[in-house]
Amino acid sequence: MSRIELFKHFVKKPGEIGAVCPSSTYLAKTITSEIEIEKALNVVEIGPGTGVFTEKIIPNLHKNANFFVIELNKELHLLFEKTFPEIKSYNNCASELANIMKDQKIDSIDVVISGLPWASFPKKLQNEVLHTIFDSLAPGGVFTTFAYLQGFLMKGAHSFKALLKETFDEVETSKTVWRNFPPAFVYRCKKKK
Numbered sequence: 641m642s643r644i645e646l647f648k649h650f651v652k653k654p655g656e657i658g659a660v661c662p663s664s665t666y667l668a669k670t671i672t673s674e675i676e677i678e679k680a681l682n683v684v685e686i687g688p689g690t691g692v693f694t695e696k697i698i699p700n701l702h703k704n705a706n707f708f709v710i711e712l713n714k715e716l717h718l719l720f721e722k723t724f725p726e727i728k729s730y731n732n733c734a735s736e737l738a739n740i741m742k743d744q745k746i747d748s749i750d751v752v753i754s755g756l757p758w759a760s761f762p763k764k765l766q767n768e769v770l771h772t773i774f775d776s777l778a779p780g781g782v783f784t785t786f787a788y789l790q791g792f793l794m795k796g797a798h799s800f801k802a803l804l805k806e807t808f809d810e811v812e813t814s815k816t817v818w819r820n821f822p823p824a825f826v827y828r829c830k831k832k833k
């Protein structure tokens with residue numbers, strides 16, 4: 641069901657969805673590891689799609705954590721609400737994060753996990769969303785996202801990598817996750833304390 645849902649939306653809006661099928665559980669495990677999610681009190685996932693990463697995030701959350709998601713696609717958001725009725729979700733653009741934080745009554749976020757299709761975004765949107773995320777992070781906060789290996793054929797993947805390096809104090813990349821279609825890797829980026 642979820643594979644078909646994401647593919648259907650990819651056909652309608654390829655630049656917004658950026659993936660023909662949901663990520664694998666191997667990629668979900670990599671993106672949620674080494675970020676000390678279990679200690680974080682404010683956690684946001686952006687672009688959850690069918691919720692593959694969400695499934696791995698939930699069992700690792702601190703018992704007092706405040707967790708919410710932001711999903712732009714209206715139908716995927718509805719599907720998300722049905723699958724995870726207990727999780728607060730916003731049908732909005734990631735660039736609205738600061739306003740959503742006001743609604744949540746929080747000043748900063750400890751961990752941001754993103755499934756956004758950065759390489760397909762125009763440079764202006766990459767800049768706007770990444771700076772919004774950076775500004776939302778607490779000192780020592782972590783931002784993690786993934787990229788496809790074959791994405792480096794796209795100009796957007798190079799500009800995104802350069803943008804990460806000029807924005808964050810530390811940018812680390814994981815090993816390639818081969819058990820994902822297409823193979824991918826994770827960026828882990830840290831704001832200094």
Ligand SMILES: C[S@@+](CC[C@H](N)C(=O)[O-])C[C@H]1O[C@@H](n2cnc3c(N)ncnc32)[C@H](O)[C@@H]1O
Binds near residue numbers: 662687711716754
């Ligand atoms: C590549 S899919 C990833 C879905 C899921 N995280 C996974 O890995 O299977 C990208 C997701 O980001 C959402 N998205 C795209 N642009 C967005 C934006 N500006 N704000 C919030 N969500 C967005 C899409 O609707 C889609 O659900």
